Amino acid sequence: MQLNWxxxxxxxxxxxxxISPAFASKGDYGHYIGFRFIGSFAQVDDTAGQNxxxxxxxxxxxxxxxxxxxxxxxxxxxxxxRSDIEIAYRYRFDHDLRDTGDPFHGYENNLATLSGLxxxxxxxxxxxxxxxxxxxxxxxxxxxANVRLSDLSNGGEENFEERTENFAWAVHLGIxxxxxxxxxxxxxxxxxxxxxxxxxxxxxxxxxxADNYFSHDALWTVNYxx
Numbered sequence: 694m695q696l697n698w699x700x701x702x703x704x705x706x707x708x709x710x711x712i713s714p715a716f717a718s719k720g721d722y723g724h725y726i727g728f729r730f731i732g733s734f735a736q737v738d739d740t741a742g743q744n745x746x747x748x749x750x751x752x753x754x755x756x757x758x759x760x761x762x763x764x765x766x767x768x769x770x771x772x773x774x775r776s777d778i779e780i781a782y783r784y785r786f787d788h789d790l791r792d793t794g795d796p797f798h799g800y801e802n803n804l805a806t807l808s809g810l811x812x813x814x815x816x817x818x819x820x821x822x823x824x825x826x827x828x829x830x831x832x833x834x835x836x837x838a839n840v841r842l843s844d845l846s847n848g849g850e851e852n853f854e855e856r857t858e859n860f861a862w863a864v865h866l867g868i869x870x871x872x873x874x875x876x877x878x879x880x881x882x883x884x885x886x887x888x889x890x891x892x893x894x895x896x897x898x899x900x901x902x903a904d905n906y907f908s909h910d911a912l913w914t915v916n917y918x919x
Contacts, residue, residue, distance in 0.1 A: 727764030727879075727916035731781065733757065737788050737804070737890070739904035747794020749901070756786045760806075764914060773818050779810045779830070783908075788838075790901060799843040800901065806887055808834040808861055816869070824869040826881075834861035836890040836906060842899070851895055859888025867912065879914040 735758045742749040766777025786804035791797070814828030835856055842851045867881025887906045894900045 721918075722768050722770040723919055725764075725766050725768060725775075725777075725916045725918045727766070727777075727914045729762035729764055729779070729781070729912060729914040731758075731760035731762060731783065732911040732913075733760060733783065733908045735783075735786055735906070735908040737786070737903045737906050740788075740790065740901060741903070742790070742792060742899070742901045744898045744900065745792040745794060746796070746798075747792055750791040750793055751789075752791060753787055753789040756788070758783050758786050758908070760784060762914075764916065766812075766916075768816075768918070773816050775814050775816060775826075777812050777814070779808075779812060779832075781808045781810070782806070783808070788903075792899070796844050796846045798899070800892070801841045801843070802892060802901075803839045803841075804890065804906075805837045805839070806834055806906075807837070808832060808887065810861065810863060812863075812865075814865075822871045824871070825867075826869060826879075827866040829865070830861075830863040830885075832861050834859045834887040836887060838890050838892045840892050842895050853893045853895055855891045855893030857889055857891045861885065861887050865910075865912070875918050877916050877918070879912065879916065881912040881914075883910040883912055884908070885910060 736755045740751050760781055760783035762779050762781035764777050764779050768775040783806040788802040788804050790800040810830040810832035812828055812830035814826050817825045835858055837856050839854045863883050863885040865881050865883035867879055869877050869879045871877040885908050890903045892901045
């Protein structure tokens with residue numbers, strides 16, 4: 694499933710590449726690559742437990758998460774837009790739960806996400822080196838739950854994991870500062886929905902799910918124009 698989504702994203706970007714050279718001009722327009730730093734205020738909502746002996750208690754549904762991304766894009770000359778494909782990885786989200794029944798179980802879920810987005814960005818082009826932009830993106834996200842189950846009554850532990858494939862979407866805005874003929878940097882905000890997650894099952898059949906993993910992202914990107 695992961696390879697299929699990446700193949701689709703790659704094919705769409707290749708299509709952009711076949712169409713775009715007719716409008717290309719070195720430096721101002723044409724292809725670019727970028728490296729992105731992601732700072733995220735993330736949240737997991739609508740968590741539910743399966744086969745719990747008691748009620749579910751969510752100890753931590755919000756966390757600050759970091760990530761990185763590679764950008765492959767094209768800035769159009771004939772239209773005030775740029776289009777790009779983004780491959781990103783978000784590191785550990787601490788999603789901690791408790792089963793308050795007997796025995797008393799704790800679940801430490803280290804959640805990570807691999808994603809691919811196709812973004813379409815409208816630029817407000819002007820005579821300065823500062824360009825405001827607004828845009829949106831759609832794509833795929835794989836949420837990887839790596840769970841440590843602790844029996845808090847006797848100290849026993851068990852580890853299990855699950856990967857969940859999702860549709861992802863995003864909206865974002867920001868500014869681009871062109872500080873060199875070939876280089877620019879973006880500062881932006883993004884809201885992104887990364888879909889659902891599943892924990893996998895313990896040896897006794899216990900598991901949990903969540904319907905909504907979303908994030909408010911602060912983005913800093915450095916781009917090189919060909």
